[in-house]
Amino acid sequence: MAIAVEIKRRYSAGSILVRLIYINIAVFLVMRIAALIGMFMNQPAIQLLQWIEFPSGDMVLHRPWTLLTYMFSHYDLFHILFNMLWLYWLGRIFLEYFTPKQLGALYVLGGLLGAVLFWVAYAVLPFFDGKMGFLIGASASVMAIVMAVAVYAPHYQINLLFFGAISLKWVAIITLVIDLLSVGEGNEGGIVAHLGGALMGVIFGLMMRNGHDVTAWLNKSIDALVSLFKRERGPRIGKTSKKWAKSSGQAAKSAAAPPDEDEIDAILDKLKRSGYGALSDEEKERLFMASRKR
Numbered sequence: 001m002a003i004a005v006e007i008k009r010r011y012s013a014g015s016i017l018v019r020l021i022y023i024n025i026a027v028f029l030v031m032r033i034a035a036l037i038g039m040f041m042n043q044p045a046i047q048l049l050q051w052i053e054f055p056s057g058d059m060v061l062h063r064p065w066t067l068l069t070y071m072f073s074h075y076d077l078f079h080i081l082f083n084m085l086w087l088y089w090l091g092r093i094f095l096e097y098f099t100p101k102q103l104g105a106l107y108v109l110g111g112l113l114g115a116v117l118f119w120v121a122y123a124v125l126p127f128f129d130g131k132m133g134f135l136i137g138a139s140a141s142v143m144a145i146v147m148a149v150a151v152y153a154p155h156y157q158i159n160l161l162f163f164g165a166i167s168l169k170w171v172a173i174i175t176l177v178i179d180l181l182s183v184g185e186g187n188e189g190g191i192v193a194h195l196g197g198a199l200m201g202v203i204f205g206l207m208m209r210n211g212h213d214v215t216a217w218l219n220k221s222i223d224a225l226v227s228l229f230k231r232e233r234g235p236r237i238g239k240t241s242k243k244w245a246k247s248s249g250q251a252a253k254s255a256a257a258p259p260d261e262d263e264i265d266a267i268l269d270k271l272k273r274s275g276y277g278a279l280s281d282e283e284k285e286r287l288f289m290a291s292r293k294r
Contacts, residue, residue, distance in 0.1 A: 016100040017091040020107060021084050024138055028074045035075075049075060053134040054115050056122035056189070071111030071141050083138045086146065093156060093168070094149045098208070103145065105215035105222075106204055110144020110197035117196035118189050133189040140197030147172050147198045151205025172198075264290045 011022050031052070035045035054070035055063065074080035094103055118135050122128040149156070150172035157165045179194050207214050267283050279287070 015095070016104045017088065017095060020091075020104065021088060023072055024074065024080060024084060024087075027072050028080050031073065031075055045075070049134070049136065053136045054118070055135075056119055056128070056131075056133040059132075060119065067112065067115055068108070070115065070136050071108070071138050074137050079137055079139075083142050086142045087138065089158075090142070090146045090149055093153075093158070094145050097149065097152055101219045102213065102215050105218040106144050106148060106201070107138075107141040109204075109215060109218065110200040111138070111141040113200040114140025114143070114193035114196035117199075118193040121192040122189065127188065135189060135193055137190070139190065140193045143175070143194050143197035144201035144204070146175060147201025148204040148208075149201075151202050152208055 007022075011019060014022070031048065034048055038045060038048060051063065052066060052069045052073045054060065054066040060066065074083065091103060094106075115135060118133070122131065122133055150168040154167060154169035156168045158168065158171065159165055160171075176195075176198060179191050183191060204214050263286065267279065267287050270279065270283070
């Protein structure tokens with residue numbers, strides 16, 4: 001129980017980078033536990049994954065939510081391990097130049113563009129003709145963050161084991177080359193999605209160098225949605241609230257009345273003893289009203 005409380009505290013106090021990592025890990029653990037339970041009930045994991053993975057073809061029309069769920073989901077241990085390490089390392093560098101909101105929005109936009117290119121590739125490229133594919137993992141989203149910071153700060157250097165100091169531009173280039181060299185190993189759809197995420201990162205980096213934020217519209221939309229829910233969940237005015245409002249109105253009306261001589265004398269005595277800084281906001285306001293009256 002104490003562990004759960006500590007995890008909740010760290011999540012609440014953490015940045016958007018920490019929260020993204022926590023969400024991915026939590027979804028991974030839930031999926032693995034559900035798959036384990038399903039195995040004992042003779043229910044294969046594929047039946048669970050099909051509700052989370054982003055599919056090619058017309059199936060996406062029946063599962064539109066997968067456009068978002070896939071980018072927060074992993075099933076293989078090494079898949080989530082490498083993605084979260086990349087997200088953490090490059091995400092920290094990203095936050096040296098940009099805001100947490102931009103990081104969260106770019107993560108989503110990179111995943112969305114990756115999914116769109118994945119879907120288009122299966123629909124139009126002869127290589128995928130007659131094939132069905134499914135997309136899962138945060139790779140496209142992470143690629144967007146990697147490429148964004150590499151384009152914006154190409155000469156930023158990081159230290160890599162066995163390689164020493166290396167510029168981010170070379171990290172990005174090597175990452176893309178490794179992706180392209182893996183063509184033919186059965187993950188062509190995933191590679192297309194990676195390229196979509198990388199393209200989103202390049203667009204973000206180039207636009208930010210010119211002073212334009214391509215994530216602004218998404219963050220404004222999210223802020224508006226959050227504000228809407230807050231208003232809908234606001235306190236309702238009942239009998240007690242109306243009574244409080246009435247008494248508050250009377251107090252405000254009383255406070256607006258001109259101060260009498262005794263009240264002013266008491267405020268002036270306090271002013272002489274302790275100075276102007278010792279007066280409360282209400283006493284300062286009353287003194288101001290009296291000076292205007294006179």
